[in-house]
Amino acid sequence: MKLAKNLIATALIFVSSIMFCGCQSNTVDFKYKAKAGTVKSYKFTETNKMVGKQSDSKDPAPEMQQSINLVLSEETKSITDKGERNIEISMSDAVMSRTIDGKTQEMPIPQISEQKIKFKMTDKGVITEKDGTEVTEDSNDSDSLISIKFDDKPTTKGESWEIKINKTVPSTPYTTDKINIVKTYTFEGYEKYKNKSLAKITEKTNTNINKEYVNPSAGKTGEQQEVPKMTSESKGETTGTILFDVNDGYVVKADKTSKITSVITIDQSKMKNLSEEQKKNPITKQEITNETTTNYELIDENSSSTTDEKVKEDKKPEVKKEETKQEDKK
Secondary structure (H helix, E strand, C coil): CHHHHHHHHHHHHHHHHHHHHHHCCCEECCCCCCCCCCEEEEEEEEEEEEEEEECCCCCCCCEEEEEEEEEEEEEEEEECCCCCEEEEEEEEEEEEEEEECCEEEEEECHHHHHCEEEEEECCCCCEEEECCEECCCCCCCCCCCCCCCCCCCCEECCCEEEEEEEEEEEEECCEEEEEEEEEEEEEEEEEEECCEEEEEEEEEEEEEEEEEECCCCCCCCCCCCCCCEEEEEEEEEEEEEEEEECCCCEEEEEEEEEEEEEEEEEECCCCCCCCHHHHHCCEEEEEEEEEEEEEEEEEEEECHHHHHHHHHHHHHHHHHHHHHHHHHHC
């Protein structure tokens, strides 16, 4: 009898464990699932600390810290026949705080509320159109503010997927950027957050950007403007954690930290009319380090299904009133 009870208890534990694991599959086909009309609002905070120093200077390196706090809303306007979502991001309540040489100044940024970002995105997070312009595969190098790109196939706990970007683009009329970025995302399992079990995804990004400066007068007729040769190399790493609601298909929370160091080289060795001081040090280097912390967290959401129910409820009383009027006439 005792053996039978033990077997029953073991069986119950085994069944309950299967039921629990079924709710949290270790293999997930990550997709965005927002319905048309869904609006999600996030508290967004970004803090940036920049330190610069010059190779030939003995002065202390200047330091600046800047932070931006705002509410960021993402609305799914519509969904195409292909399943792509037309999304609009708007910003409000923006406040910037800036500290330079120990002095802090805080100021609202009302003009940021006028900015709207519109893009079209697949359920896997691939942006196909931005502000009405088609986004090609070569230029699709960044995630939206509140999304990441998922792997095409289902991902098992512990597995990673990579996104690689290699391209050369003109960043300004006088500069060209050679960009090499490798983003690695890993599905780590699940984490409990505010009574919800959310998929935990970690991110590690390595960035390398080489910038070349072009003489503004190059190729033009007449006297050529004499300018120093300038190049810069930026290397950085970003690490972060994203919490994703698998059932409803949206990002709930994300925290990222990045550090990028840029070295700008200014070469005046081939220039004429240099001062004696410049002749002694014709090549100088400036190093700028940027440390950025970005956090965003869901604070409010409005589902389109709730709106549909309200519309139906509003229509019902009108029908009853018409029926009442007909009864009065009789």
